[in-house]
Amino acid sequence: MEYRDTSTQNQVTRIAVNGMTCGHCADSVTEELKEIEGVLSVRIDQIVKDGSTDVFVESDRPLDLPAARAAVEEAGYTASV
Known part of the structure; x- marks a missing residue:
């Protein structure tokens, strides 16, 4: 029988x-964010015409x-966290 610790929950930050x-912009941001320790996944909502998402x-x-802010800026964009 396999044991999985479910006492900890992952966190999602917008x-x-x-x-x-x-x-390509989304790929760049995703790549940079995934380099942060502890990041499991990145989901990007639909990009709107004004470039905000x-x-x-x-x-x-x-x-x-x-x-996270530094990672987004490294990809060439601005972030509000």
Whole structure:
């Protein structure tokens, strides 16, 4: 029988990102965010014409918000966390 610890729950943090206009933008942001320790997945909502979108980061611990902001900026965009 396999035992799985379900006592800890993953956390999801919403980040508002500005300046993304295409799928390549989304890939760049996703790649940078996934480098943060504890990040399990990144989901990006539909990018709207003005380039603003919500990015949802799932992590196994509280997300390092300064690192998340820096990751988005490293990809070339601005973030509000």
